[in-house]
Amino acid sequence: MNTNVIQIHKNECVNAQVESYLSFRPLVEYLKQRLKTEKSVKSEFYRFLLEKIQKDEVLLSSISAKELVKYKDTLELIFTILTPLMDNEDDFFWALSTPVPNEIFFSTNAFYKFFKDHDPKNKVSKDTDPVEKKQLKFVYNIILDRFYNFTSVLKNEIIYGHINEETKLTQYYNIQTNTKFVDIKYKNSLPELNFEELGQAFQNDSELEYLFDRIPLSNFVFEGFSIISITDVTLQHSIDGIRDALVNHNYQTEAYDHVIQALKSLSGNGSLEFGLMPFLTVNNKLVFDHKEFTQSKLINSAKASDLEEEVFYSLVDKYKENPRAIFVTAINEDQILKDPFLRVLKEAGVCSYSVLPVYYNTQLAGVLEVYSEQEIVIDDKLLSRLRPAMPLIGQLFQYNIEDFDAKMDEVLMDKFTALQPSVQWKFNEAVWRFLQKNNGKNKISEIETVTFKHMYPLFGAIDIRNSTIERNKALKDDLTVLLNSLTQALKEIKKIVSLEITDKILFNCKDWTKRIGNLSSSNEENQLNEFLTVEVYPFLSIIKANYPKTAEIVDEYFQVIVPETGAAFANRRQLEISMQMINTEVSQFLEKSQTNLQASYPCYFAKFRTDGVEYDIYIGQAISPEKPFDLLYLKNIRLWQLTSMVEIARLSKGLIGEMPRPLETTQLIFIHSNAIDISFRNDERRFDVEGAYNIRYEVVKKRIDKVLVKGTSERLTQPHKVAMVYFNPDEAKEYLEYVKYMQVQGYFNDDLEQLELDELQGVSGLKAMRVGIKYIENKKETAKKLKPKELESIEKEIASMMQN
Template structure:
C-alpha cells in the first residue's frame, strides 16, 4: 500500500473550491450504526477498527492529507473492510481521497503506479468540458441528491484512455468516486428550489449559473473522505464503439475504420489486423470491387496480384456453400498448394490469416478477417474476446448490404425509369389499391394493376439538337477512312521493298480506288463494302506476311496501331466527334436537371428528358399532378417563360463550349407550343408516360416531325444555330410568346430580329407556323440569371382569388 499524496487537479479548479474537511468521523458514525444491527463475527472487526480510529482524535477532525502517512496501519484496516477479502492490492485500482477528490492520500500500489505511468490528460470526453465545470457539476450533483432527493443524469465517473507505446493500442479505464463517507452540512436554512425552472436550465445547459445563484457553495461544508476505484473497461468501450457506428447510421468507409480500430482494441494484440468483407450481390451474384462498403485484405491482395475475377468469385462461392472458420497461423508452401488464394496473401506480406463467418439472422452476411505480418495463433482466448462483437458486425454488414442495394435502386430509378417524385404519390396509390384488391387471392386470380393516368395536363416540348449531326458523322467517318487507307498504302509500299508479290500491287490499286470512292459515300452499304474489303482481304494478307517475313513485323504492327478504335489515328475524328457530342449533351442535361429541380418549387410538374443526337424533354403540368395545391394558368405562363429563358441559357452554354470541343459543333433550339390540355398515362411495358386518345396522339405526331420542317416556299430548315424556333398552330399562342420575346429583348437576352414564318406541310399535318428569334450573346461578363416570374407573388395572388 502507498501513502504518498497524489495531487489530482493541481489547483486547476481554484474558483469552484468548496470548504471541506478531511475526516473519518462519517466512517465512525457508519460503524456505530452497523454495530447496532450486525450479529455476525464482522461486528468484532468493526468494533476493533472503531476503537482504533477513536484513539487518534486527529482522524476525527480536519486532518491534512500529508499527515495521514502516520496512520498507515489504520488506513490498511479501512482498506480491508471496504474491499473484498480476495482482492489483491497489486491488481486492484483503489484509493482514498479528500471529500471533493483533489488529493489522494492512500492507495494500492496498482493505483499509485497507474497515476504515475498514465497521463490524466488522455481523458476521453465527448463534451470537452473544462475541469472547473466538471468539478462544479460533481459538487452540485451531491448537494441535490442529499438535500433535495434529486438525481441527475451525471454519473460520478470519468473515462480515461491510455495508448500503449509498444502495441499502439488504446486501453480505457472508468474512474468512479464513491461519496458514501462524505457528509454535507449547510449553514442556515436550506433554500427552496423551483424544479420546473431547474429542469428548464438543464435543457438550456445553464444549470450551473442557476445553482450558484440559488445555492452558493460558501454555505456548504463537505466533511469525510471519498473512495476512488478504477476499472478496466477496454472491452466494453470497444463494443460500445462498434455499437455507436451502428446507431449513428454511418455504414461506409469511416464507420469501417472505427470498427476495425475497435476490433484491434478487443484483440489486445498490436500485431493483429482486421478486414471486413460483407457479401454484396448484383443479380444474386457476389461483387467485391467496392471500397465504399468493404475493407478486405484478401480483396486488396487479389487486385494487387492481378488475380482473375472468376477465380476469386469461384473461391468465395465455394466458401458460401460451406461457411466455416479458417485458421492459418503461418502461411507455407504446403498450404498454398491446398489453397491457392494464400499465395496472393503471402505476396502482400501476410504471414498468418484467419477467416470467421459473420451471420445476420442466421443468414451469412460476410466474413471477418484476422491477419498479421507475423506468425499469430488465433486461440480460444482471442475468439472469446471477439465473440461479443460478432452480432454487431453482422448488423453492420446487413446495413452495408441494404445501403448498397438502396444505391443500386436509386440509380435504377434515376437513370432507367420515368418515375419522379412529382408523380410518385399516384403510383403509391395504385400499388396500395392493387394490394388491397388482391389480398388473400391466388396468383392466377390476381387483378391487373390500374393504369396511372393524369388528365387535363398542359404539355411543353423542347429540343436541343446538334446541327447537321448526320453530316458531321459522315465527314468524320470519311476523314478516318482516308487516314486508314493512306496508312495502308504506306504500309503496302514498305512491304513491297522487302517482299514482292503481285497481290501487293492489286491491294494498292484497290486502296487508291477506295480513296476516290469515299469522297462520294452516300449510304451505309458502301461503308460496309469497304469494311468487308479490309477484313476479308487486307487484314489476312498482312497477318500472313507478318508471320512469314519477320522483317515486316514492325511495319505491319504500326498499321494495326492506327486502326485501334480507342487510341489509333484511324478513329481519331470519330472519337473527337463523340467527345464533342457527349460534352454538349452532358452539359445540357446537367443544366436542365438543375433548372427543373428549381422549377418544381413553383408548382410540381412531370419532367422527362431523353437523348437523341441532342437532348429533348417533355413537361406536363396541371391540377392532377398536385391535387392539394390549386392550379392556375399563371403557373403555365410561368413555366412557358422559364422554357424560353432556359433555351437562351442553353444556347449561350453551347456556344461557350465550342472552344473546349475537339470537333466544334453547333446546336439548334426548338419549342413546340400547344395550348390545349391533353391526357397522359403510364405505359407499364415501356416504363414511360404516353398520350391518350386520337386527338392527343396528333400532338405526339407533330412533336416528332417538326425538327426537320422547312420554311414555306424556301429550301431552308426552320431550326438554325444561334436562334430559338417556336412552332405553333393558332395566333393566340403566338401572341403570348411575342410578349415574352419583347420582355426578353428588353432584358438583353434576345436580338431584335423576330421572324413570323409559315411552314411547309408535314405528312398529315398542315397549318403550322413559327416564330424565330436570335439569341444575344454576352462576352464581357456572365449574364444575370433571369427569374421568369416571382413564384411567391403568384401564390399570394392565387390565395387572394381563392
C-alpha cells in the same frame, strides 16, 4: 499500500464549494450498526476495527490528510474490510479521499502509480466544465439523493483515456466516487423543491443556477471520507465506440475509421491492423471496386499488384461456399503455394493475415481482416475480445449493403426509368391500392393506370446540326483510309508472294475506292463489309500463316482496323467524341436546371438522347395536389425554356475549340398552350398523352425538327438561333413578350423573324418565330475543357460502341 497525499487538482486553484471535514466517524457509526445484525465471524473483525478507531480519538473528529500517515495500519484494516479479499492491491485501483474529492490520503500501489504516470489533461470527457462547476454538480448530486430522494442523470464518474506507451493504443478507465461514508448535516430547515421546475432546469442545463438560489451550500456540512475506484473499461468503451459509429456517422469512410480505431483498442495489441470487407453484389455477383464501402487490405493490395478481378472474384466466391476463420501467422512461400492470393499481401508488407467471417441474421455479410507487419498469433484471448464486436460489424455491413443497393436503385431510377420523385407519390398510391385489392385473393386484378389530367406541356430539342451528313462524311473518310491501307498492304505482299488472287483483290480494292465518294446507302456499306470479311481477311490470314515474311505487313494492316485505336476508325471516333461532349454538357446543364425548377413547383421532367437531347416537361395542379398551382409557375418555366436554350447554345459554342470534329447545335421549342392529359404506359414504362387531340401534339412534336420555311429549301432550325413553332398566333404572344425582354437583357439579337412553315404529313398551318442568339463577345470565351478521366471515359464508351 501508499499513504502519500495526492492533490487531485494540484495545478488548479479550486475554491471550497461546501464546508467539509475529513473524519472516520461515519464509518464508526456504520460498524456499530453492522455489529447489531452481523452474526458471522466478520463481527469479530468489525469489533476489532471499531475499537482501534475509537482508541485513536483524533480519527473521530476533523483531521488533515497529512496527519493520517501515522495511522497506516488502521487504514490498511479499513481497506481489508471495504474490499474483496481476492483483489491484489498491486493490480487494484482503489483509494480514500476527502469527502469532496480533492486530496487522496491512502491508496493502493496500483492507484498511486496510475495517478503519477498519467497526465490529467488526457482525460476524455464530453463536458468541458471547469473543476469548480464539476464539484458543484458532485455536491448537489449527493444532496438531492440524500434529502430529496431525487436521483440525477448525472453520475459521480469520469471516463479517462490515455495512450499506452507500449501498445500506442488508447485505454479507457471509469473513475467512480462512492460517498457511502460521507454524512451531511443541514444547519436550518430544509427548503422545499418544485421537482417539475428542477427537471426543466436539468433539460436547459441550468440546474446549478436553480439549485444555488434555492439550496444555499453555506447551510451544509460534509463529514467523512469518499472511496475512489478505477475500473478498466477499454473493452466496453470500444464496443460503445462501434455502436456510436453506427448511430452517429455515415456508413462509409467516417464510420469505418471509428470502427477500425475501436477494434485496435479492443484488441489491446498495437501491432494489429483491421480491414472491413462487406460483400456487395450487382446481379448477385460480388463487386469490390467501391471506395465508399470498403477498407480492405486484400482489395487494396490486389489493386496495387494489378491482380485480375476474375481471380479475386473467384477466390471470394470459393470462400463464400465454405466461410470459415482463416489464420496465417507468417506468410511464407509454402503458404503462398497453397493460397496464391497471399503473395499480393506479402508484396504489400503484410506478414500475418487472418480472416473472420461476419454474419447478419445468420447470413454472411462480409469478412473482418486482422493483419500485421509482424508475426502475430491469433489466440482465443484475442478472439474473445473481438467477439462482442462481431454482431455490430455485421450490422454495419448490412447498412453498407442496403445503402449501396439504395444508391444503385436511385441511379437506376434517375438514369434509366421514367419514374421521378415528383410523380412517385401517385405511383405509391396506385401500388398501395393494388396491394389492398389483391390481399389474400387468388385472382390478381390489374394495377390501375396512373394518369395526370390537365397538364401543361413544354417541349424542347437541342439537335446537332447536320449529324447525318457528318456521320456519312466520317464514314467515307474512314473507309478511304481503310482501303488505301489495304491497297498498300496488298502491293507489299505482291512483292513477296506471287499469286494471281492478289491482283484480283487489289482490283476490287481500287474499284471500291472509286465508289466510296458516292456511297449512299447502308446496303453498299454492307456489300463492302462482306467483301472485306469474306474475301480479304481470310486471304490475309492464310498469307500470314504460310509466308512469315508477310506477317509484319498483315499485322500493320489489322492494327489500322482496330475500332478502339485504328486509323480506319479515327474520324468516326472523333465525331462520336464531339457528339458526346455536346450531349454530356447539355444533359448536365438540364440536370442542374431541373433541381431549381422542381424547387419552384414540382413538374415532370424527362429528357431523351437522340443525336442531340430532347426533353418533355409537364406541369400542373395534378402533379402536386397539396400545393396550389398558378399560371405564374407555367410562365416562369416558359421563360426558363428560352433562357436555357441561349445558355445551351453558348455552352456548345464554347466547346468547339475542344472538339476533335467541330459541331454546332440548333435549338427548337414547340409552343402548345392548351393543357393535355398524360398516362403512364405500364407496358412501355413511360408517360404518353391521352386522347385524339392530345395525340396530335405528339405527332407535331416528332416531325417539326426537319420542317422547312415555306416556299424555300431552308430548314427552320439553324445554328446560333432559337426557333419557336406554334399553331395559333395567340399562343405566340406570351413568348413574343419574353423575346423582347430577353433582347433588352442581352440574350437575343434584334433580328426576330416571323415565318410560315411547309406542311408536314398530316400537319398544316404551322408557324414559327426565329431569333438570333447574342454571344458574349466582350468576355473572352473559354472552352470547357473536360478532365482527362472524363475524356478517357468517353473514349472507352466510343470504342465499345465501335466494337459492337
